[in-house]
Amino acid sequence: MEIAFTKMQGAGNDFVVLDQTADSYRLSPEQIRFLADRHFGVGADQVLCVRPAPSADLDFEYVIYNADGGEVQQCGNGARCFARFVRDKGLSDKDSLRVQTLAGPIVLQLGADGVTVDMGRPIFDPLQAPFTATGLQPQPEGTWQTWPLTREATGQETLLHVAVLSMGNPHAVLLVDDVDTAPVAELGPFIGNHHRFPERTNAGFLQILDPHHVRLRVYERGAGETLACGTGACAAVVAGVRMGYLTSPVQVQTRGGELSIAWSGLAADSVFMTGPATTVFEGRIQLPKTP
Numbered sequence: 001m002e003i004a005f006t007k008m009q010g011a012g013n014d015f016v017v018l019d020q021t022a023d024s025y026r027l028s029p030e031q032i033r034f035l036a037d038r039h040f041g042v043g044a045d046q047v048l049c050v051r052p053a054p055s056a057d058l059d060f061e062y063v064i065y066n067a068d069g070g071e072v073q074q075c076g077n078g079a080r081c082f083a084r085f086v087r088d089k090g091l092s093d094k095d096s097l098r099v100q101t102l103a104g105p106i107v108l109q110l111g112a113d114g115v116t117v118d119m120g121r122p123i124f125d126p127l128q129a130p131f132t133a134t135g136l137q138p139q140p141e142g143t144w145q146t147w148p149l150t151r152e153a154t155g156q157e158t159l160l161h162v163a164v165l166s167m168g169n170p171h172a173v174l175l176v177d178d179v180d181t182a183p184v185a186e187l188g189p190f191i192g193n194h195h196r197f198p199e200r201t202n203a204g205f206l207q208i209l210d211p212h213h214v215r216l217r218v219y220e221r222g223a224g225e226t227l228a229c230g231t232g233a234c235a236a237v238v239a240g241v242r243m244g245y246l247t248s249p250v251q252v253q254t255r256g257g258e259l260s261i262a263w264s265g266l267a268a269d270s271v272f273m274t275g276p277a278t279t280v281f282e283g284r285i286q287l288p289k290t291p
């Protein structure tokens, strides 16, 4: 089967975007992995599908697959590209779009300085991350807390203290002195695949510069380290605000660009993310038959 696709990126987090509003085709995990493959396919961190709204109070359905082929709840950088794609393809002329994700509805606002996404409320109950805290005591970190993950390496036992929260998808946030020297390649998979995260997790490495500016690297679940992670930026800022170290709005410097995150500090309030969304190229590709 040959399909049309659009290659997009938001702060360097890159996507294959598929218009499935008029097509009922669905892709297997193998076909998703093929599309995301940077040698044999198009290459992307995630594959995003634009589908018709499932109900009258929504504009579209927004379906997200990681490069490993797994469907996931949320993708913030992808949401901005979704809004740009829908406008550029003439699928809607609305400036504000309400789209359904696995994590629930989110609102996308097209503006002059990029796209702003209402990412919904942060979720602090570890069980809902999900994170199994059984037998663990949270440790105080500023005005909030972190959870100690034990790591045994070269016969030595060390503790990694991570903040745990959900933006619809799971996040662990580790405070570091310098993101450039943080051992992301080593600790990212350790945290991301830790047994206390039964659905795995995204692992953020957060360097605080001042109350309104941070640097962040994220080792993403199902994709590895990406140049930016939208939900990761939201989770890192929310953790920093709860710890009392950050004050909204916060500029998040990632390896792929800058994201602006705003959150009142109230658990009932949404997190808002603003950033770029760019179309790189369009194409058509022959998909391998699903085995």
Ligand SMILES: N[C@H](CCC[C@H](N)C(=O)O)C(=O)O
Pocket: 013, 045, 046, 066, 072, 073, 074, 075, 076, 077, 078, 169, 170, 202, 220, 221, 222, 223, 226, 228, 229, 230, 231, 232
């Ligand atoms: N890897 C994430 C999904 C994509 C998140 C990221 N690309 C973003 O912009 O939020 C997960 O498995 O939960």
